[in-house]
Amino acid sequence: MGLAVYGRRFESHTWQKTLWLADLVVAENARGQGIGRLPLQAVGRRAQNPGRRAVVAYLRVCNASARAFYDRVVVRRNTEIEIRVIDLPQR
Structure with a gap:
Protein backbone atom coordinates (compact mmCIF):
# COMPACT_ATOMS: atom_id res chain seq x y z
CA MET A 1 0.00 0.00 0.00
CA GLY A 2 2.69 2.52 0.99
CA LEU A 3 6.48 2.70 0.79
CA ALA A 4 9.11 5.20 1.93
CA VAL A 5 12.70 5.28 0.69
CA TYR A 6 15.09 7.38 2.76
CA GLY A 7 18.75 7.86 3.63
CA ARG A 8 20.89 9.60 6.22
CA ARG A 9 22.22 13.01 5.39
CA PHE A 10 24.49 15.64 6.92
CA GLU A 11 23.94 19.28 6.04
CA SER A 12 27.43 20.77 6.02
CA HIS A 13 26.20 24.38 5.82
CA THR A 14 24.05 24.03 8.96
CA TRP A 15 25.84 21.15 10.70
CA GLN A 16 22.53 19.34 11.03
CA LYS A 17 21.87 15.64 10.69
CA THR A 18 18.71 14.92 8.71
CA LEU A 19 17.02 12.07 6.92
CA TRP A 20 16.40 12.56 3.23
CA LEU A 21 13.06 11.20 2.10
CA ALA A 22 13.88 10.11 -1.44
CA ASP A 23 10.46 8.70 -2.26
CA LEU A 24 7.08 8.22 -0.65
CA VAL A 25 4.73 6.08 -2.72
CA VAL A 26 1.14 5.05 -2.07
CA ALA A 27 -0.78 2.76 -4.43
CA GLU A 28 -3.12 4.84 -6.57
CA ASN A 29 -6.22 2.97 -5.39
CA ALA A 30 -5.25 3.66 -1.75
CA ARG A 31 -4.58 7.39 -2.02
CA GLY A 32 -6.69 9.80 0.00
CA GLN A 33 -7.20 7.32 2.84
CA GLY A 34 -4.42 8.54 5.15
CA ILE A 35 -2.10 5.65 4.28
CA GLY A 36 0.75 7.96 3.27
CA ARG A 37 0.98 9.21 6.84
CA LEU A 38 2.03 5.79 8.12
CA THR A 79 12.60 29.21 1.81
CA GLU A 80 16.34 29.43 2.49
CA ILE A 81 17.50 26.91 -0.09
CA GLU A 82 17.16 27.04 -3.85
CA ILE A 83 18.02 23.93 -5.79
CA ARG A 84 20.11 24.24 -8.94
CA VAL A 85 21.08 21.41 -11.27
CA ILE A 86 24.28 21.19 -13.29
CA ASP A 87 23.57 19.01 -16.31
CA LEU A 88 26.50 16.87 -17.39
CA PRO A 89 27.33 16.19 -21.04
CA GLN A 90 25.86 12.95 -22.35
CA ARG A 91 28.37 10.39 -23.59
Whole structure:
Protein backbone atom coordinates (compact mmCIF):
# COMPACT_ATOMS: atom_id res chain seq x y z
CA MET A 1 0.00 0.00 0.00
CA GLY A 2 2.69 2.52 0.99
CA LEU A 3 6.48 2.70 0.79
CA ALA A 4 9.11 5.20 1.93
CA VAL A 5 12.70 5.28 0.69
CA TYR A 6 15.09 7.38 2.76
CA GLY A 7 18.75 7.86 3.63
CA ARG A 8 20.89 9.60 6.22
CA ARG A 9 22.22 13.01 5.39
CA PHE A 10 24.49 15.64 6.92
CA GLU A 11 23.94 19.28 6.04
CA SER A 12 27.43 20.77 6.02
CA HIS A 13 26.20 24.38 5.82
CA THR A 14 24.05 24.03 8.96
CA TRP A 15 25.84 21.15 10.70
CA GLN A 16 22.53 19.34 11.03
CA LYS A 17 21.87 15.64 10.69
CA THR A 18 18.71 14.92 8.71
CA LEU A 19 17.02 12.07 6.92
CA TRP A 20 16.40 12.56 3.23
CA LEU A 21 13.06 11.20 2.10
CA ALA A 22 13.88 10.11 -1.44
CA ASP A 23 10.46 8.70 -2.26
CA LEU A 24 7.08 8.22 -0.65
CA VAL A 25 4.73 6.08 -2.72
CA VAL A 26 1.14 5.05 -2.07
CA ALA A 27 -0.78 2.76 -4.43
CA GLU A 28 -3.12 4.84 -6.57
CA ASN A 29 -6.22 2.97 -5.39
CA ALA A 30 -5.25 3.66 -1.75
CA ARG A 31 -4.58 7.39 -2.02
CA GLY A 32 -6.69 9.80 0.00
CA GLN A 33 -7.20 7.32 2.84
CA GLY A 34 -4.42 8.54 5.15
CA ILE A 35 -2.10 5.65 4.28
CA GLY A 36 0.75 7.96 3.27
CA ARG A 37 0.98 9.21 6.84
CA LEU A 38 2.03 5.79 8.12
CA PRO A 39 5.37 5.48 6.27
CA LEU A 40 6.00 9.20 6.83
CA GLN A 41 5.50 8.74 10.59
CA ALA A 42 7.79 5.69 10.55
CA VAL A 43 10.53 7.73 8.85
CA GLY A 44 9.99 10.48 11.44
CA ARG A 45 10.47 8.00 14.27
CA ARG A 46 13.58 6.63 12.57
CA ALA A 47 14.96 10.17 12.24
CA GLN A 48 14.62 10.79 15.98
CA ASN A 49 16.64 7.73 17.02
CA PRO A 50 20.09 9.01 15.99
CA GLY A 51 19.25 12.59 16.98
CA ARG A 52 18.47 13.97 13.56
CA ARG A 53 16.73 17.32 13.41
CA ALA A 54 14.45 16.91 10.40
CA VAL A 55 13.24 14.83 7.51
CA VAL A 56 13.89 16.57 4.18
CA ALA A 57 11.94 15.84 0.99
CA TYR A 58 12.31 17.31 -2.49
CA LEU A 59 9.12 17.59 -4.53
CA ARG A 60 8.62 18.16 -8.19
CA VAL A 61 6.71 21.38 -8.70
CA CYS A 62 4.39 19.61 -11.15
CA ASN A 63 3.45 16.90 -8.59
CA ALA A 64 0.30 18.54 -7.28
CA SER A 65 -0.91 15.51 -5.32
CA ALA A 66 2.40 15.19 -3.42
CA ARG A 67 2.47 18.89 -2.68
CA ALA A 68 -1.11 18.78 -1.38
CA PHE A 69 -0.27 15.76 0.78
CA TYR A 70 2.71 17.46 2.41
CA ASP A 71 0.67 20.63 2.95
CA ARG A 72 -1.96 18.54 4.78
CA VAL A 73 0.59 16.89 7.08
CA VAL A 74 1.99 20.25 8.20
CA VAL A 75 5.33 20.18 6.48
CA ARG A 76 7.22 23.45 6.61
CA ARG A 77 8.59 24.83 3.36
CA ASN A 78 12.25 25.77 3.33
CA THR A 79 12.60 29.21 1.81
CA GLU A 80 16.34 29.43 2.49
CA ILE A 81 17.50 26.91 -0.09
CA GLU A 82 17.16 27.04 -3.85
CA ILE A 83 18.02 23.93 -5.79
CA ARG A 84 20.11 24.24 -8.94
CA VAL A 85 21.08 21.41 -11.27
CA ILE A 86 24.28 21.19 -13.29
CA ASP A 87 23.57 19.01 -16.31
CA LEU A 88 26.50 16.87 -17.39
CA PRO A 89 27.33 16.19 -21.04
CA GLN A 90 25.86 12.95 -22.35
CA ARG A 91 28.37 10.39 -23.59
